[in-house]
């Protein structure tokens with residue numbers, strides 16, 4: 197039975213329950229008393245605990261997905277406790293040390309499991325105790341490879357070091373419900389558990405509860421600067437979002453900032469998210485060497501070695517790594533770093549990406565190109581992924597655009613007067629989100645001038661310098677906005693810092709789309725260039741039998757929006773980033789364009805009059821309302837027919853993305869309803 201806190205103003209409530217549950221269970225102490233005095237039935241008592249347990253388990257499951265099952269006493273969680281940085285400035289110290297610890301502990305952050313069987317052991321840990329049974333052994337959480345072990349998960353803190361003041365907090369609370377004590381006996385208690393602060397710090401705890409014995413959560417809470425919210429239960433249901441997370445207010449979005457939610461929930465959620473995401477980041481970045489995450493993907497049945505850490509539920513130690521040695525950890529994240537400064541490695545300096553020995557030979561090598569140091573993902577980073585097609589600018593185009601004699605930097609509509617300026621607004625992603633449609637639509641605005649090609653300045657061409665970049669831009673008059681779009685910026689680790697150092701008030705636009713559809717779209721694009729590549733189903737899994745999604749495949753990884761957004765939020769406030777729904781850009785382009793124009797401070801000139809739905813194309817096309825010229829639809833490369841994907845694979849991918857989507861909704865304060873979309877199908 198989880199313990200409640202002994203002291204404090206509201207110390208009589210369970211410390212691990214969600215806020216709404218706490219409210220419901222306000223009289224829990226009283227209930228305990230009544231239970232002992234035979235005034236409350238065992239069933240009622242048991243059901244209450246079962247309810248709480250079920251809520252908490254969603255978090256456990258989600259944590260397992262992101263591989264937070266670090267080994268050792270306390271794990272990353274325990275480590276955080278040792279670095280209780282209370283100020284933002286101390287966060288990095290804690291991050292580096294703890295994440296270094298986490299890597300040493302062998303977590304392979306993105307070896308995610310989506311198998312329905314995975315991690316369900318806990319869900320099956322139904323109460324069996326009844327009156328007359330004084331105590332029961334704590335049940336292990338999770339199944340599969342991790343079965344039989346209590347896995348640490350955000351909020352469970354099951355691996356805290358001995359002596360930790362968190363210890364005993366979960367007391368089996370997450371994994372099993374309490375055995376019914378004999379009437380009149382003391383409450384059932386796990387051996388070794390002591391009364392006091394509960395070990396579990398789940399979502400929804402008010403600060404005064406978290407503070408005691410909850411210091412591990414503090415650094416992240418502080419670091420998140422009160423801005424980023426973390427889902428307590430990444431797998432949380434939609435109805436929990438608004439109330440539980442209190443995302444920023446959005447007109448029409450339930451549970452926005454305006455909704456009443458305890459601030460502690462935000463803090464706690466921030467902790468979890470920060471941990472998850474940072475861990476993921478480091479996992480992603482840390483593999484230029486033979487790290488677990490970068491180890492060659494192995495198909496079942498092949499003999500190639502594979503880190504056991506990659507297996508779900510396992511926590512085999514990987515190669516020890518110093519946090520300082522991790523790419524990206526040493527470089528200070530100072531926005532003041534000017535482009536080209538020593539601490540700012542040029543993207544072109546990235547070593548040539550070679551095949552890392554994946555399963556499908558050349559095609560596999562293409563899809564699994566290792567990342568450059570400091571790079572989270574570069575969408576078009578690999579030799580084959582650098583597809584100079586519809587979304588990417590060819591080198592020739594760029595050199596033409598960047599030449600002094602160039603006119604308009606690739607924008608055919610740019611007049612030959614005014615001056616070239618650095619962009620004030622960027623469409624930074626996401627690849628296959630609908631970025632081209634957005635750019636073309638906003639270019640219809642007379643106060644916008646945009647480069648037609650993708651300059652890839654902040655990822656591939658940064659060493660060419662800002663003058664080169666400026667030259668790529670079209671000429672503008674005073675009052676006109678210069679824009680460009682390069683979807684790979686969103687997943688480029690260095691991009692936020694570089695853009696910030698160019699101009700910290702740069703407005704950023706991200707077009708997001710259901711990550712499953714986006715992945716299929718991404719794959720379809722590649723397939724159109726390379727018909728010999730393996731099927732989507734093959735590429736999506738590391739091990740399909742085990743349900744291991746291959747998050748090292750860029751098509752999958754790009755869709756973990758929350759992970760990438762975290763990087764941007766280090767440099768830009770949320771208010772400076774506009775999230776455009778790729779889905780609504782198709783169904784209601786004028787509505788989305790209204791938001792874009794407002795965000796850019798432009799008069800709403802691009803309206804429904806500018807759009808025409810082309811049945812043949814199946815998409816909206818642009819027209820000029822003032823003349824009778826034919827509508828302009830995007831090219832054949834936009835709106836391709838996707839190959840049919842095995843519904844089971846889609847289902848697993850949805851499950852994989854769900855917690856990340858929920859995080860993303862909470863971070864942005866917008867519910868893109870991708871889960872809703874899916875459940876409708």
Ligand SMILES: Nc1ncnc2c1ncn2[C@@H]1O[C@H](COP(=O)(O)OS(=O)(=O)O)[C@@H](OP(=O)(O)O)[C@H]1O
Nearest residue numbers: 587627628629630631632633717815816834835836
């Ligand atoms: N008006 C209109 N016309 C055509 N296509 C449209 C439009 N609006 C959004 N979309 C969707 O945009 C998807 C391509 O996204 P991007 O332009 O971001 O792709 S890229 O990253 O630049 O390659 C593209 O994805 P696919 O359908 O998979 O091809 C479209 O679904």
